[in-house]
Amino acid sequence: MSVLPPSLVDMDIVSQDGLELNRTHQGDNRDLLKLLPAESVALSVWSPPYFVGKSYEQGLTVGEWSALIHAVIAEHARVLKPGGFLAINIADILAFSDDSIPRFQADVVSTKRSPVTREQVLAAKAAHPDMNRHQLAALLGCSEQTVQRRLDHNNVRGGKYKPQTRVKTVGGMLEEFALESGLPMYDRRVWVKDPAWANSRWHSLSYRAVDEFEYVYVFWKPGITRVDRGRLTRTEWSEWGSRGVWEFPSVRSNDSHEAMFPAELPRRVIRLLTDPGDLVLDPFMGSGTTGVVAAELGRPFIGFELMPDYARLANERCQAALRGKDESDRSVRPTERPQSA
Numbered sequence: 189m190s191v192l193p194p195s196l197v198d199m200d201i202v203s204q205d206g207l208e209l210n211r212t213h214q215g216d217n218r219d220l221l222k223l224l225p226a227e228s229v230a231l232s233v234w235s236p237p238y239f240v241g242k243s244y245e246q247g248l249t250v251g252e253w254s255a256l257i258h259a260v261i262a263e264h265a266r267v268l269k270p271g272g273f274l275a276i277n278i279a280d281i282l283a284f285s286d287d288s289i290p291r292f293q294a295d296v297v298s299t300k301r302s303p304v305t306r307e308q309v310l311a312a313k314a315a316h317p318d319m320n321r322h323q324l325a326a327l328l329g330c331s332e333q334t335v336q337r338r339l340d341h342n343n344v345r346g347g348k349y350k351p352q353t354r355v356k357t358v359g360g361m362l363e364e365f366a367l368e369s370g371l372p373m374y375d376r377r378v379w380v381k382d383p384a385w386a387n388s389r390w391h392s393l394s395y396r397a398v399d400e401f402e403y404v405y406v407f408w409k410p411g412i413t414r415v416d417r418g419r420l421t422r423t424e425w426s427e428w429g430s431r432g433v434w435e436f437p438s439v440r441s442n443d444s445h446e447a448m449f450p451a452e453l454p455r456r457v458i459r460l461l462t463d464p465g466d467l468v469l470d471p472f473m474g475s476g477t478t479g480v481v482a483a484e485l486g487r488p489f490i491g492f493e494l495m496p497d498y499a500r501l502a503n504e505r506c507q508a509a510l511r512g513k514d515e516s517d518r519s520v521r522p523t524e525r526p527q528s529a
């Protein structure tokens with residue numbers, strides 16, 4: 189049974205296996221995607237695990253992570269309508285652990301650097317052969333670490349964060365997976381969020397930039413695509429519809445889910461690439477953000493989510509949004525109703 193007003197429900201897109209519309213179904217998306225009828229989805233918009241150590245990625249190897257994304261993209265070749273779109277929000281991995289690369293060696297130049305020289309340490313050691321490092325440090329007015337470094341000829345530090353990390357870009361991987369499934373990349377945008385210092389995993393011993401932008405990669409399933417510039421106002425077109433850089437803040441409080449995207453992200457993608465009544469899919473539904481926005485915009489949706497608690501949360505949030513939409517629809521006079529209602 190569908191939870192949308194009957195006017196918005198196209199019963200043909202509920203599969204025989206009973207994949208109900210306007211719900212997040214709990215399970216592995218690689219299994220659940222198979223239950224969706226072919227060519228049923230107008231737009232799939234999602235943000236997968238980024239392979240950055242979130243709790244729902246624990247135990248996943250990099251190979252398993254990329255295989256998951258590969259399998260999900262491949263299944264889109266079947267479920268997308270011809271002319272439909274797949275929009276993936278993802279970020280590069282800024283501190284990708286790789287033990288095979290040389291350790292980053294930071295020659296620290298700091299205002300806190302001790303002026304005590306190796307010659308002074310050697311002279312103190314010669315004058316007080318019985319003193320240990322702790323006593324020598326007290327005598328010289330420096331730290332034990334400084335004494336040790338001067339004795340070892342070592343002023344090079346690896347940093348307290350993982351030293352063997354490199355940046356791993358992900359766009360090329362998605363492009364390759366999609367293209368081999370017959371989904372060419374149609375567009376790419378950069379979402380500039382607020383600087384996320386906590387995600388950056390490096391602080392003073394680095395020249396790297398902090399984490400402050402992500403991508404939205406858009407893939408297209410060949411077929412006829414309805415292009416309707418009337419979906420956005422003239423101002424919206426000039427402010428974001430035709431712009432390669434989108435700027436809005438990320439979700440600051442991640443109490444209920446640790447990696448939510450802001451509603452503005454799926455809102456822009458859904459408004460740009462669909463009409464009311466078009467089916468929207470999010471196979472990595474998380475807390476339900478895509479479903480909430482789809483409900484608000486009058487698009488039926490289907491979500492998949494592996495973690496039972498998140499699936500429950502998504503359904504609660506989406507039900508509330510659907511109830512709100514239903515009530516606001518009732519308060520609109522019939523002549524003002526959107527076309528699909």
Ligand SMILES: C[S@@+](CC[C@H](N)C(=O)[O-])C[C@H]1O[C@@H](n2cnc3c(N)ncnc32)[C@H](O)[C@@H]1O
Pocket residue numbers: 215216217218234235236237238244256445447448449450471472473474475476477478492493494495498
């Ligand atoms: C980056 S989060 C998505 C967050 C979501 N956009 C939101 O705003 O809440 C990725 C989600 O994918 C889920 N996930 C990971 N592997 C999955 C799989 N194989 N099938 C379904 N969901 C999966 C995770 O549990 C996590 O909630």
